[in-house]
Amino acid sequence: MKKSYSTFGLFSLIIVALITIFLGFLFGMDNPLPWIVLAVLAIIPYMHERKIRREYIDWSDKYMVGIELIDHDHQKLVGLLNQVVSAANFNMGDSYVRSVISEVVDYTKYHFDREEGLMRDNGYPGLEEHQVQHRSMIEQVEKFSKRIEERPNCEDDVCMEIYRFLKSWLINHITHTDKEVGKYLLSKGQH
Numbered sequence: 001m002k003k004s005y006s007t008f009g010l011f012s013l014i015i016v017a018l019i020t021i022f023l024g025f026l027f028g029m030d031n032p033l034p035w036i037v038l039a040v041l042a043i044i045p046y047m048h049e050r051k052i053r054r055e056y057i058d059w060s061d062k063y064m065v066g067i068e069l070i071d072h073d074h075q076k077l078v079g080l081l082n083q084v085v086s087a088a089n090f091n092m093g094d095s096y097v098r099s100v101i102s103e104v105v106d107y108t109k110y111h112f113d114r115e116e117g118l119m120r121d122n123g124y125p126g127l128e129e130h131q132v133q134h135r136s137m138i139e140q141v142e143k144f145s146k147r148i149e150e151r152p153n154c155e156d157d158v159c160m161e162i163y164r165f166l167k168s169w170l171i172n173h174i175t176h177t178d179k180e181v182g183k184y185l186l187s188k189g190q191h
């Protein structure tokens with residue numbers, strides 16, 4: 001219920017601010033207090049948007065592993081994760097949240113299969129170890145999906161919790177484990 005509390009808190013704060021502005025102006029238009037509160041109220045949406053924008057992942061070359069199929073899938077996953085941020089922060093509705101999360105889960109599985117297929121076909125020596133990482137990631141994501149079922153509309157900030165976990169896992173996995181795969185596949189003439 002954390003999300004409901006924070007929404008209620010923000011709503012109460014706005015009401016108090018509006019009352020302060022109204023009462024402040026009763027004491028005259030040259031009273032600085034209502035003007036200050038008005039300015040603070042005006043920048044809240046801007047600050048909120050900035051905070052959300054910082055959460056998004058900006059795709060860049062540093063995430064490229066050099067193999068077209070893998071880079072395509074990673075880019076698609078980053079796009080889906082950014083949709084989770086939007087879903088969690090702009091109250092886009094329960095069914096939208098569920099559909100985005102389930103697309104993330106499905107696409108992650110699909111991508112892992114494709115990536116493992118490439119490794120298998122090219123005799124990648126670290127395949128088993130890599131598969132273990134993929135499996136544990138899928139297990140974690142499925143646990144999160146169950147939590148989503150129990151908490152509609154991203155209650156308890158569950159969507160952002162999932163997002164932050166996936167973001168840090170994916171970036172760490174791409175920049176370390178998958179980069180090694182990329183190097184190996186490039187040496188085998190893949191592109």
Ligand SMILES: [Fe+2]
Nearest residue numbers: 115173177178
């Ligand atoms: Fe991988």
